[in-house]
Amino acid sequence: MxxxxxxxxxxxxxxxxxxxxxxxxxxxxxxxxxxxxxxxxxxxxxxxxxxxxxxxxxxxxxxxxxxxxxxxxxxxxxxxxxxxxxxxxxxxxxxxxxxxxxxxxxxxxxxxxxxxxxxxxxxxxxxxxxxxxxxxxxxxxxxxxxxxxxxxxxxxxxxxxxxxxxxxxxxxxxxxxxxxxxxxxxxxxxxxxxxxxxxxxxxxxxxxxxxxxxxxxxxxxxxxxxxxxxxxxxxxxxxxxxFAPVYNEATAQSSLDSTHFARYQRSALSEQQSQLIAKKIQQAIENDKLYLDSQLTLYKLAKHISEPSQYVSQTLSQVMQTSFFECINNARIEAAKEMLQTGQYSILDVAMSVGFNARSSFYKAFKNRTNMTPSQFQKNIGL
CATH class of the missing domain: 1.20.1070.10 (Rhodopsin 7-helix transmembrane proteins)
Known part of the structure; x- marks a missing residue:
């Protein structure tokens, strides 16, 4: 050159x-x-x-x-x-x-x-x-x-x-x-x-x-x-x-965490306490359908069930054997499967309705959960 x-x-x-x-x-x-x-x-x-x-x-x-x-x-x-x-x-x-x-x-x-x-x-x-x-x-x-x-x-x-x-x-x-x-x-x-x-x-x-x-x-x-x-x-x-989107949420949740911390006597969660938190998480997802919130975070979930965020995370990983990401997206996929079975909605409409922000993230989560794409799922059930 x-x-x-x-x-x-x-x-x-x-x-x-x-x-x-x-x-x-x-x-x-x-x-x-x-x-x-x-x-x-x-x-x-x-x-x-x-x-x-x-x-x-x-x-x-x-x-x-x-x-x-x-x-x-x-x-x-x-x-x-x-x-x-x-x-x-x-x-x-x-x-x-x-x-x-x-x-x-x-x-x-x-x-x-x-x-x-x-x-x-x-x-x-x-x-x-x-x-x-x-x-x-x-x-x-x-x-x-x-x-x-x-x-x-x-x-x-x-x-x-x-x-x-x-x-x-x-x-x-x-x-x-x-x-x-x-x-x-x-x-x-x-x-x-x-x-x-x-x-x-x-x-x-x-x-x-x-x-x-x-x-x-x-x-x-x-x-x-x-x-x-x-x-x-x-x-x-x-x-x-x-983590910029949750800076404010994390600060607000830290106040709640300190309020509830005395209840757990500064020790690890007991089995009874963790089972109670797990039940609250399941109710929030199944009954309150928090997964429909596309901007849902761990801190929002913790605030909703009035529990410290670190214990919610600990319960998810140790008791429910999952992460917050997997827990919420799995719930979304199950809801999406029900909508897809009706054949009345487009795949994009289904993705947005159950809480996903993009078609691509929905496809990836759906395939990770079911080993097939949404289109393949519909074909398998005869749609």
């Missing part, structure tokens, strides 16, 4: 990154969970400046090199903190304790300062020449610090991504104990971000080994960076935390 194309691609990436930072910064003033997203996009945007700097502004190339270490070390912790904000069960706040995740990036500023203060002739020999460099304290520090940064970055990235995988798995399990509709809450797009960033990291690591292969041309790195920034900007700006 030619240098003009590389510079054009870098310019587009800088434009997309800068505009994304502007939009995220505007939202960041009102919602704190955008702070790590802003840092993440800003770091990626700074990294993407290489094509523009090396092709059009070569006199600033050492300044660009000086920001590489902190920019790389900001990526993984920012993605992890942003993911934490999206899966938090209460409104997320940026706390002083979160700064510890940025200690490697802050420490790497020493390397940035050393590069910024080093003579250009020394930096030219170290980074762009095959000649041996006469060792001195500054060149040794820059060399050792650079290798340490690469090692820390690799360990940091692997550690945070493994933690992120565990975090999202626990989040998906928790969703099913609170919601009966998981639309726009699964954060599947984050998996793609993780995959792209892994490719980005692998590309960067192989590229610095000076492998002479077309795949490691700088333009490919720019393209990966552009894709990452666009994906983060588009989905990040439209994504709300998964």
């Amino acid at each position: 030619t240098q003009p194309f590389e510079m054009l691609l870098s310019g587009i990436t800088l434009g997309v990154g800068g505009f994304s930072c502007f939009l995220v910064a505007h939202k960041m003033c009102k919602q704190a969970f955008y702070i790590p997203l802003f840092i993440l996009i800003l770091a990626l945007t700074l990294l993407s400046a290489g094509g523009t700097i090396f092709v059009g502004f070569e006199q600033h190339k050492f300044g660009y090199i000086s920001i590489l270490a902190p920019s790389f070390l900001l990526l993984a912790p920012s993605l992890w903190l942003y993911s934490n904000a999206l899966v938090a069960s209460t409104p997320w706040r940026f706390k002083t304790s979160h700064i510890k995740h940025y200690i490697p990036a802050l420490t790497s500023l020493l390397l940035s300062a050393a590069i910024a203060l080093a003579p250009k002739s020394l930096l030219q020999d170290m980074f762009f020449s095959n000649l041996d460099v006469t060792p001195n304290y500054l060149s040794i520090f820059i060399s050792v610090a650079t290798m340490l940064v690469i090692g820390i970055w690799l360990l940091q990235t692997v550690g945070y991504l493994l933690s992120l995988a565990k975090l999202t798995h626990q989040y998906h399990l928790k969703l099913k104990h609170v919601f009966c509709d998981l639309t726009n809450k699964k954060l599947k797009w984050l998996r793609i971000i993780v995959a792209i960033m892994l490719i980005n990291g692998t590309w960067a690591l192989l590229a610095i080994t000076d492998i002479n292969f077309a795949l490691f041309e700088a333009a490919w790195g720019q393209l990966l960076c552009l894709l990452t920034i666009w994906w983060l900007g588009y989905f990040g700006l439209n994504q709300q935390p998964g």
Whole structure:
């Protein structure tokens, strides 16, 4: 790929990154969970400046090199903190304790300062020449610090991504104990971000080994960076935390929980107590038909039967051997089967009538419950 194309691609990436930072910064003033997203996009945007700097502004190339270490070390912790904000069960706040995740990036500023203060002739020999460099304290520090940064970055990235995988798995399990509709809450797009960033990291690591292969041309790195920034900007700006719809309900329910907590003497539920709660849940579903509420949550159910939400969830999982998600959707499917047997309603009408928000979620739940689609079910009964 030619240098003009590389510079054009870098310019587009800088434009997309800068505009994304502007939009995220505007939202960041009102919602704190955008702070790590802003840092993440800003770091990626700074990294993407290489094509523009090396092709059009070569006199600033050492300044660009000086920001590489902190920019790389900001990526993984920012993605992890942003993911934490999206899966938090209460409104997320940026706390002083979160700064510890940025200690490697802050420490790497020493390397940035050393590069910024080093003579250009020394930096030219170290980074762009095959000649041996006469060792001195500054060149040794820059060399050792650079290798340490690469090692820390690799360990940091692997550690945070493994933690992120565990975090999202626990989040998906928790969703099913609170919601009966998981639309726009699964954060599947984050998996793609993780995959792209892994490719980005692998590309960067192989590229610095000076492998002479077309795949490691700088333009490919720019393209990966552009894709990452666009994906983060588009989905990040439209994504709300998964538990945001129940923040107020959870706060209100916590008051009820504290009122009822003394009744259970701060101990685990007895069998008699759990059976009583199970009976209340069944009555709420079968008699009161709470499942018809498309926005039903665990907290609404707990409020309806006047029981603490944590004990309702515990009863569902330990006594009734199910989750809130499965319990409500199974009740909806049974009601849907009765309507389908009449042959008087369309499948979409049936889905909406029993509490589903979308045809697709109804189809998926119906097939999981019956091992057949609604259409196949009707054919089996001769309709």
